[in-house]
Amino acid sequence: MCVEPLWQTVAKVPPLLPNEVHVWRAGLDVDPAEIGRWRATLSAEEVSRAKRFHSPQNRDRYMAGRGILREILARYLGTPSSDFRFCQNAHGKPALSPGSGLVDLRFNISHSHGLALFAFTLGREVGVDVEYILPSRSEGRLAERFFSPREVVALRSLPDSAQPEAFFHCWTRKEAYIKARGGGLSISLASFTVPIDSNLCTHLPITAHDGPEAGRWWLRPLAPGEGFVGAVAVEGADWSLGLWQWV
Ligand SMILES: CC(C)(COP(=O)(O)OP(=O)(O)OC[C@H]1O[C@@H](n2cnc3c(N)ncnc32)[C@H](O)[C@@H]1OP(=O)(O)O)[C@@H](O)C(=O)NCCC(=O)NCCS
Helix, strand or coil, rough: CCCCCCCCCCCCCCCCCCCCCEEEEEEEECCCHHHHHHHHHCHHHHHHHHCCCHHHHHHHHHHHHHHHHHHHHHHHHCHHHHHEEEEEECCCCEECCCCCCCCCCCEEEEECCCCCEEEEEECCCCCEEECCCCCHHHCCHHHHCCHHHHHHHHHCCCCCCHHHHHHHHHHHHHHHHHHHHCCCCCCCHHHCCCCCCCCCCCCCEEEEHHHHHCCCCEEEEECCCCCCCEEEEECCCEEEEEECCCC
């Protein structure tokens, strides 16, 4: 039987090894004093972006997310959290600016309904996605529009009652992959296929149909909490997964 891995709480951030993928889970709805502490670690650009959110809740969640990201990076790299500089690729994928540390630490973030996931690797690309399951979003023809033909067949062969959750499994796995590659929606969503079954304990293959990417990427479904689904996609197959709860 497959036993779902636990999100471990630790007093100290464990070392990240080259054959490991660490995913941290954090709630972003924190008290105002904590928001104030996170805000103090952000760059002027991040503060200015936070101010552009119309909703105070979304503004605070953004600041908490950025603050927690900085704090986890600080603990991995032994650098003060306010020292980090970020850059982004042409499609908006953020990364540490060159020269931020002695190791090639990479990360990706996702957030949904006040919950965030942060994924970290050394020297290999990573993408993570979390979604709150809203059954209404899985209705209609969204799958036919966004999923590959094989994914649509797999989804529609399930009982009606199982389709909403399977839809979000497929969605988060596809998002994690395009986020790992960093191409955003410039990558055709029909150009690759992910398994939609809900086995949580093994690496699942991503079948890329675009030549050299075939066989390079693997994913792991995540169970981030009641009502949420998630996935992490990683370059290569030779890695193990650690799940950590930010407190
Ligand atoms: C840009 C995109 C990454 C947004 O994804 P999302 O699910 O809306 O949002 P998430 O919370 O998962 O991720 C947002 C984070 O991803 C990161 N990100 C932004 N662009 C990225 C890119 N090209 N690649 C990887 N990560 C990216 C950022 O850190 C961002 O957080 P921040 O803005 O707070 O810094 C992109 O995948 C997208 O626009 N998707 C649209 C949704 C869609 O149609 N999906 C179809 C799936 S079948």
